[in-house]
Every structure is written in C-alpha cells, then in structure tokens.
Amino acid sequence: MTIQFQNQTLNPLIANLEIFKAYQQSPYLSLKHSAYFQVYEELLSQYRGKSITFVEVGVLNGGSLFMWRNFFGPQARIIGIDFNPLAKRWEQDGFEIYIGSQSSSDFWKNFFSAVGPVDVLLDDGGHTNEQQIVTTHEAIPFIKDGGLLLVEDVHTSYFKDFGNPSKYSFINYAKQFVDVVNSRFPGVQPAPQARFKKAVYSVHFYDSIVGLSVDRTKCFTSSWTSNEGQTFEAEDYRHHDSAARQLNQALIKTFHKVGLKVSMGKFLKLVEAPLVKNRLKRFFK
Ligand SMILES: C[S@@+](CC[C@H](N)C(=O)[O-])C[C@H]1O[C@@H](n2cnc3c(N)ncnc32)[C@H](O)[C@@H]1O
Structure with a gap:
C-alpha cells in the first residue's frame, strides 16, 4: 500500500516517523529521498533531546537545517557547511554556518579547530567521490565516541556522471571499513585505512547511505572468554x-x-x- 503526500507517492512506513514530521514542518525547501527517513530514524533517534553538535554538509535552501532542529530539539548545536556563501543567511536563524569546500583537507582542519569535536556529521554536499572520501577521512578523528558519520547519496558511486564505476569510488572506499573493523581481531592482516581501526566501531550500509559509528572505547582487541559452565566434552x-x-x-x-x-x-x-x-x-x- 502506498499513500500520497503533496503529489508524491510514499511508503506508509515513512509518514509516521518523527523525522518525516520534522521534515514536513520545516518552512524551507529540502529534497530528501524517501528511503532516507527510516535510516535517519533508526540511527539518529538516540541523539534527540540531547545537547549534541550536529553538522550537515550541504545547506542549499536551508530546509534540512530546520528539519534537524525540529527533530533533535532546541538544545542541539546545528552547523551547516556549504561552498555557496549565501548559506550565511541562516546564521540569523541561530544556525552556525561555515563556507568552504568539503574536498579541501585544509578546510576541514580549520573547521574542526574552530568548532571542536562533533557528535554527528552528515554529508549531503556535492556527492563526488573526492568530496565524500576527503570528508570522511578528515572527519573521523573529530567524531566523538558514541558519534556517527553519515554519507548520503552514495548511489553516485554507480553513476557515470560522477566518473563511476571506478576503483576510487566512495563505495569502494567505504567497503574498506568492513576490513577495518575485522582487522581488530588478532591475526587478521592490517586493513587499508588501518589508522581508523581504533575509532570506527561499526559500519552500516543502506540504500544510498553509508554510516560509520565511531566509538574508541569499543574498539578493543577481542579475546577468548569462558562462562565456566558445565561441559559434556562434546566433540566439535x-x-x-x-x-x-x-x-x-x-x-x-x-x-x-x-x-x-x-x-x-x-x-x-x-x-x-x-x-x-x-x-x-x-x-x-
Ligand atoms: C543536495 S544540496 C543540499 C541539500 C540540503 N542538505 C537539503 O536537504 O535541503 C547540496 C549542497 O551542497 C553544496 N556543495 C556542493 N559542492 C560542495 C563542496 N565542494 N563543498 C561544500 N558544499 C558543496 C551545494 O552548494 C548545495 O547547496
């Protein structure tokens, strides 16, 4: 069954999500794929009502900034990043806005030295391989424990217009994190991006979204345990x-x-x- 919303056909699952209500209530335009709302709800509900620092790359018409404020609540510090200097206009509504290019490592160095570590960073910027990869690479060290990095529109890794398929697509970069988390197990060969094995706790792949959960406290080397229970000497x-x-x-x-x-x-x-x-x-x- 599908339902209609403003002439768009929607899966009924979405209509009741808190994040979708926040989206509808935003006074300014935002365009998000319908599959994203369930993912946001699953991964981001844990931060609602908390004093988090949330960063979104890609401001455009400002609509998603208001959606995030509606969803997280007034105590959240919401920061927008865009290459377009017009985005500064949203400062008058209480958002922090930084202007620069997400594909520049120098931009990120300056950004994090100004704002400090953040809880959640969501990349909805230009969606090229380089923009998504540089953003992920530069942001992970500044995501707090218990935090999250989300990259949207990763379907561009399959689009010719974005120079893909390519060995150096974002999705191929993201797949390396499967090896990164497994490289914590003793005896497993070091993975590409091994520098992140003590930061990235888990990896989430969804339709068009990749999430990296960051928690250094959970990235320990696993060891054998026993509950010392009764044994029947069963043969393996x-x-x-x-x-x-x-x-x-x-x-x-x-x-x-x-x-x-x-x-x-x-x-x-x-x-x-x-x-x-x-x-x-x-x-x-
Ligand atoms: C998809 S729109 C963002 C939409 C917004 N998040 C929303 O949901 O309403 C992408 C934005 O990314 C910005 N952008 C494109 N390339 C960028 C770059 N290299 N660095 C920073 N922002 C960039 C564009 O100016 C544009 O405003």
Missing part, C-alpha cells in the same frame, strides 16, 4: 562437516598405500581448496 564436529572431508581422508590413505606421502595440510591446499573455490563460485554471480 567442524572436521566432520562434509562428505568431501571423508573422501579426502580416504584419498590420502590411498596415496599413502601407493607410497605418496601427502600431508592433510598439503592435500587441502592442493586438492580440496580448488574444489571448494569452484563450489563457491555460484554464490558470487
């Missing part, structure tokens, strides 16, 4: 997993009988690994 059946495994053992025995000394390790590498790889190919199509 991981090595009984497949019929192929039994076949492997039978094959090794046969090799041994004909005088070919093959260790299980070598056998797995030379015979089983290519077979498994072949079986798994269909899941990557």
Whole structure:
C-alpha cells in the first residue's frame, strides 16, 4: 500500500516517523529521498533531546537545517557547511554556518579547530567521490565516541556522471571499513585505512547511505572468554562437516598405500581448496 503526500507517492512506513514530521514542518525547501527517513530514524533517534553538535554538509535552501532542529530539539548545536556563501543567511536563524569546500583537507582542519569535536556529521554536499572520501577521512578523528558519520547519496558511486564505476569510488572506499573493523581481531592482516581501526566501531550500509559509528572505547582487541559452565566434552564436529572431508581422508590413505606421502595440510591446499573455490563460485554471480 502506498499513500500520497503533496503529489508524491510514499511508503506508509515513512509518514509516521518523527523525522518525516520534522521534515514536513520545516518552512524551507529540502529534497530528501524517501528511503532516507527510516535510516535517519533508526540511527539518529538516540541523539534527540540531547545537547549534541550536529553538522550537515550541504545547506542549499536551508530546509534540512530546520528539519534537524525540529527533530533533535532546541538544545542541539546545528552547523551547516556549504561552498555557496549565501548559506550565511541562516546564521540569523541561530544556525552556525561555515563556507568552504568539503574536498579541501585544509578546510576541514580549520573547521574542526574552530568548532571542536562533533557528535554527528552528515554529508549531503556535492556527492563526488573526492568530496565524500576527503570528508570522511578528515572527519573521523573529530567524531566523538558514541558519534556517527553519515554519507548520503552514495548511489553516485554507480553513476557515470560522477566518473563511476571506478576503483576510487566512495563505495569502494567505504567497503574498506568492513576490513577495518575485522582487522581488530588478532591475526587478521592490517586493513587499508588501518589508522581508523581504533575509532570506527561499526559500519552500516543502506540504500544510498553509508554510516560509520565511531566509538574508541569499543574498539578493543577481542579475546577468548569462558562462562565456566558445565561441559559434556562434546566433540566439535567442524572436521566432520562434509562428505568431501571423508573422501579426502580416504584419498590420502590411498596415496599413502601407493607410497605418496601427502600431508592433510598439503592435500587441502592442493586438492580440496580448488574444489571448494569452484563450489563457491555460484554464490558470487
Ligand atoms: C543536495 S544540496 C543540499 C541539500 C540540503 N542538505 C537539503 O536537504 O535541503 C547540496 C549542497 O551542497 C553544496 N556543495 C556542493 N559542492 C560542495 C563542496 N565542494 N563543498 C561544500 N558544499 C558543496 C551545494 O552548494 C548545495 O547547496
């Protein structure tokens, strides 16, 4: 079922969201994709009614600045960034406005030395690979623990007009954070962007939005624990997993009988690994 809102067809899920009400109540124009509201509600409700510092890159007609104030409440410090100096007009409504380009590392250095660390930064600026990547890279060190970095309109990573697909698209940069969070586990090779492994706690991928949760206190090295409960000495059946495994053992025995000394390790590498790889190919199509 769909509902109509100002001649737009909306999924009914959205109409009752607090963030969507805040959007409707903004007196100035803002254009947001309908899929974004559920994501905002899920990720940003935790900051409502709190004295947070919220930054949005991309001001345009000012509509989203008012949406954020409606949603977070009057105690939130709302900061807008835009390359267009006309955005300064929103200072008279109590917003802090900074003018500069999000693709400039120098801009970000000056920005954070002026405003200090922030709770949430949302990038709804120019949406190019470089703008999104430089913004993410420069902002992470200044996101507070418990904070969030959100990048919108990441579908541009799939658009020709934005120079994509490219090895250097934002979405490919963002995928590296999956390796970053996993690189905290002992023995896992260092990931690209490893410098962030002690800051980025989790990664969120949605339709057109990427979120990075920042919390240095949660980025510790994991270790084994036991609850010291009663044990039945149950055998871990991981090595009984497949019929192929039994076949492997039978094959090794046969090799041994004909005088070919093959260790299980070598056998797995030379015979089983290519077979498994072949079986798994269909899941990557
Ligand atoms: C999609 S609009 C923002 C819409 C607004 N957030 C809203 O929801 O109503 C994008 C804005 O990003 C700004 N912008 C584009 N390139 C930029 C850059 N390199 N640095 C800062 N802002 C930029 C544009 O001037 C424009 O106002």
